[in-house]
Amino acid sequence: MSAPRPYNLIAELTYRCPLRCAYCSNPVAFRGIPDALDTAAWCRVFREAAALGVVHVGLTGGEPTLRADLAELVRGAAEAGLYTHLVTAGTTLSKEALARLRAAGLRSVQLSVQDAEAEASDAVAGAPAFERKLTFAAWVRAEGLPLTLNAVLHRRNLARVQEIVALARKLDADRLELANAQYYGWALVNRDALLPSRAQLDEAARAVARARREAPRPEILFVLPDYLAGRPKPCMGGWGRRMLVVAPDGRVLPCHAAASIPGLELGNVKLDSLAACWTDAPGMNAFRGEAWMPEPCRSCPERARDFGGCRCQAFQLVGDAAATDPVCELAPHHDLIVKARRDAEACERPFVYRGGSEGEHGGVSTSTDA
Amino acid sequence: MSAIPFESRLRRIGEERYHHRHPFNLRMHAGTLTREEIQTWVRNRYYYQTRIPIKDGLILSKAADPGFRRGWVQRIRDHDGDEKGSGGLELWLALAEAVGLERDEVERLTDVLPGVRETCDDYVRFVESHDLLESVASSLTELFAGDIMKTRIQAFEKHYPWVDTAGLRYFRSRTQQAPRDAAEGLRYVLEHARTPEDQDRCAAALERKCEILWRLLDAIEVAHSCPRLSPHAQLREEAGGLLVVLPERAVKPSASGREILALCDGERSAVAIARELARRHPDMSGLAGDVHEFLANMERLGVLAPRGAPQ
Helix, strand or coil: CCCCCCCEEEEECCCCCCCCCCCCCCCCCHHHCCCCCCHHHHHHHHHHHHHHCCCEEEEECCCHHHCCCHHHHHHHHHHCCCEEEEEECCCCCCHHHHHHHHHHCCCEEEEEECCCCHHHHHHHHCCCCHHHHHHHHHHHHHCCCCEEEEEEECCCCHHHHHHHHHHHHHCCCCEEEEEECCCCHHHHHCHHHHCCCHHHHHHHHHHHHHHHHHCCCCEEEEECCHHHHCCCCCHHHCCCCCEEEECCCCEEECCCCHHHCCCCCCCECCCCCHHHHHHCCHHHHCCCCCCCCCCCCCCCCCHHHHCCCCHHHHHHHHCCCCCCCCCCCCCCCCHHHHHHHHHHHHCCCCCCCCCCCHHHHCCCCCCCCC | CCHHHHHHHHHHHHHHHCHHHCHHHHHHHHCCCCHHHHHHHHHHHHHHHHHHHHHHHHHHHHCCCHHHHHHHHHHHHHHHCCCCCCCHHHHHHHHHHHCCCCHHHHHHCCCCCHHHHHHHHHHHHHHHHCCHHHHHHHHHHHHHHHHHHHHHHHHHHHHCCCCCHHHHHHHHHHHHHHHHHHHHHHHHHHHHCCCHHHHHHHHHHHHHHHHHHHHHHHHHHHHCCCCEECCCCEEEEECCEEEEEECCEEECCCHHHHHHHHCCECCCCHHHHHHHHHHHCCCCCCHHHHHHHHHHHHHHHCCECCCCCCC
16 A cells, blocks of 8 residues: 655654643543653664655654653664754753754754743643743754744633744744644643633734734744634644654554544554554554545545544544544534534633543543553 | 924934935945945836836825825926936936946846835835825935935945946936925925824824835845855755755755755855846746745745844
8 A cells, every 4th residue: 555755753752741731732641651662663763764755853742851862862863864853841951961962963942832921831831841941942042953932822821922922032933833722632621721712813813913024033833723713724734644643652643642533543663664554554544535534525625725624623522533523614513613612702710730630530531542 | 283293203204214224225325335236226226216106196196186286296207207218217227327237128127126026016005005195294205315315426426436427317316306395295294194193194104115115125135145055954855856854844946946046055146146047047037036036935934044144
């Protein structure tokens, strides 16, 4: 069976993390998933990824810097010819350790912040992290590494987009990703506390437009959250099409959240080559291309742009991973989204922090096949 | 609010934002521009000159008062002349010849930089979409034009002796016309901008116009900067062509894009790159504009280092 060429490998080195963000995209039951790949196994994955055509590797997690062998992993990825990109919360690495990563071949860094100032940022992270992040950003720039600042947006910080841009400028970031929260894993648990109103979002979009006019730097990425966009996002650039995720336990996934879909037969690099996991695993082929699509997707002119939207979202909200993504206005189950928007407008709830006891959010699907 | 503080407010906008402070003009007047930079300026500024009578025609179309129109129409006469071969546009073409450009080439507007075209068209659109008061207020950059013309004549005579002084007649004519035009525009604005809101609108229109003139020179400066690949770009030769890998992005230039990137060595200016491409592909017209647009795109995507960034 032939498969498209993947360009981007998302290497989830560990699900461990010192932060406890209420919108974390890791599986809700992340604690049960071990770091099963050692240094040699990951380096083999990098070489096999390069052979498949991958050019970028995002070293992420969890918090990837909790891996004691991170410098060796960076070297292994760089030697395989991959463009190495570290995605970190910036609270764990020392200045010297960062310098070692650069020497090992690290090319760029993405740093997360949760808000524009310490108190609000730390409230989302569930840990005192903000000041350390700022220091870390300065080290990144001092090393001459390109810096992307990533802030997940939700109703509690959307009003501060302008301040977040100012922070990105102060930190001399090259790019700013203003990523509206995606409602999987922990974010779905906290959806009513996170989902913004249309008015908030419009105001934030205006702030972004103003910031872009002020100066070309940083480049600002701002994408409407799909709950409010009316059309699905082209999730991962299409299922099994451009990107692949290798999870800490070695499973090869089409996206971060795909393990939440039950019954998906996925490959594992502990047992098979990355090429086999990418090309042949039934789960990877389950939603490739257009053959799986139901109506209204199958005959929709948008299908080449949005690839039918997000399978995980369809499963989480409708209970059927092959259903039309309910965020689409044309979807039979779009009323679920309309209701979620209404519910979120109506209530003010506290966050459930990631890592709290699993019983705190009974009733939410935590299904994984780990 | 009385008219005097409003007038000083307008004058202050000019002092702070008019392009007499732009680095390119400062260098022009200090005598450090190269012959090629002078040529680029003359060629591109001609596009601005061609937009002025169009802009003035739009202003005329908004005016109901015959007295106003009688005065304002003089501007179009000044630019276009009363017969072929006279007027401000003609004098600008004489300047073009004096700095060593082909008159036809300048008149055809084929090598106008995309950024210059954009900012000049922006000015015409502004006048089109705003009322008479704001349109007239936007013309008040004339208030500051008389002085800059005098500085310019002296600078050319002193620093650029290779330019035949007969070519400077445009500047000389403007030292007379600009103060007259400015006085007319200022009188109108002071008389008609009665409310604080109107005055704010006029101030904003003048600021906008200053910004338009500033951007015109920005575009010329960028065209003379020397693009180079970003130090963060990783070039990969693949079966399907070149792939430029960058933080969180990969760019696949076309064959012609690749040819341009190969010339981005940090030594050649964008203008020189466009000239080289035109030399290699004499059959392709409008190539220069495409080259500048491509370079701007590559800079935006991070393939090229930000121009003006430290080496």
